[in-house]
Amino acid sequence: MTPPSFSEKKLLDNDAVAAWVFLAPALVILSIFVLFPIFYLLYLSFTGGSFTSTGTYWVGLKNYRRLFLSPDFWQVIGNTIYFTLATVMPSLIIPLGLAVLLNRSLLGRGLLRSAYFLPSIVSLVAAGLGFRWLFQTDGPVNSLLEALGLGTIPWLGSTLWAMPVLIILSIWKQLGFNMVVFLAGLQTIPPSRYEAAQLDGANNWQQFWYITLPGLQPTLIFAIVTTAIFTLRSFEQVYVITGGGPLNSTNLLVYYIYEEAFGLFDFGYAAAAATVLLGVTLILVYLQLRTWSD
Template sequence: MQKKIYTKSWLDNDTFAAWTFLTPALILLGIFVIWPIAYLFYLSFTAGSFTSSGIYWIGLKNYWRLLLTPDFWQVLGNTAYFTVATVIPSLAISLGLAVLLDRSLALRGILRSAYFLPSIISLVAAGLGFRWLFQNTGPVNALLDVFGITPIFWLGDTFWAMPVLIILSIWKQLGFNMVVFLAGLQAIPASRYEAAELDGANAWQQFWHVTLPGLQPTLIFATVTTAIFTLRSFEQVYVITGGGPLNSTNLLVYYIYQEAFAQFDFGYAAAAATVLLAFTLVLVYFQLRTWGEE
């Protein structure tokens, strides 16, 4: 009787098979993510432009310029203020809306769609809408006038211009975070609430000791994504204020754009972009460590 001979297939080697299937994704990751980051880091140590004169190595001078430029520090302060004032309310309000919608079975689908709608609207279109709303003769000032309040020069005042950008960013991110929190709430077992209720816990105690611990992975995800969305904000500034008045609404991404594509100072812009990348990575790292994520 003739024996069957089985040859070992290359698919039997799990490691080789894994690398084979991962290679296309790793190539794309290297071309479109790792290489641009590496080139950005290299560019931050150079000066010149992409012309016949080319670029040349200058070492740490671009980073030294950042440290000595008052506008850069003002932009950093603007970005920090904008980020904190956007992330915290957008998380708190969306979590409150999610808790309310989780208890409203009848209108959950309609309200979820209504709140999520701003997330799919173009930021440029939304920015133009907010610019119209908050212009000197716009609907917001008209409403203030009805209540006898003096109209505010929203987009031309160094104090009030930034809140307009913050309101737009919160409104834009609210629906996405709400849907994320709603999914997290529905994943918490109802038995936990029943046990807490039997132990005599009121609504606030149930929220604090059952809802928040159960939402910890969701909170981490929502915080990180909202922070990244806020730090990369560009369209709001470009469409509504242009960084003014007096540089009061200039954010780091818009500052990088100005230096790179208005001043053609690519090395200096690359240094600022490297600082933004490092700041984002550090922020995400501390967020994960704070919430105890491994």
């Protein structure tokens, strides 16, 4: 292999310079709006005080020590885990089933796709207000339960039933997006595989288990990670419907960070909690990239 000539080296150097010139605006924007806030968040998590005349001061690991020794923080972590697990699984299973059905030649398939996708474009604040009206004590849901002779349920005033309201809203909100993702993934599976399976006598369940699911593996990984991240950053549902109550039973991590930062003005402690959330999100993204690369 002959070494590159002087003119080729110069061309390569010019291409490298041109690449950096074109990338520079994007890198500047990325540094200002992504990298700088992350590094500042990390710095802030090691400080105390507030943005007043007293200013902030270095406290080291005090915020993290206080965070991990706080019963309220661990209750919030438990709430977030419960909310995430209860939201992610139905948000994958239901859209996957709908996508498989809508991928076939059905009457009004386009209208059904639009109807199922509609929740994804509705504002979470507007949806939250609607759900609060539906599940209030004298709302339509309790009126229906009374008509069926089942009695009323204090949905938003009960530590048992308040969280399921938030979960139902989050599932409803995520349903359309995941369905479209799965529909796109189904289009990549060659129809010849299903035809061969039918010739071999495979029923619908066998075709789904041995052809559809393996063919959707990359799509499933993407949907799992994006749904988990969407769930972990949930804020509007809690803010609009329950405010973290009753008795802190629906307080999720993002809302907890908001309360500590803008309710109590304890920015260092809130930054430490936000750093924990950032770490969990980065782990999820790493697992997604690692799985795709394998």
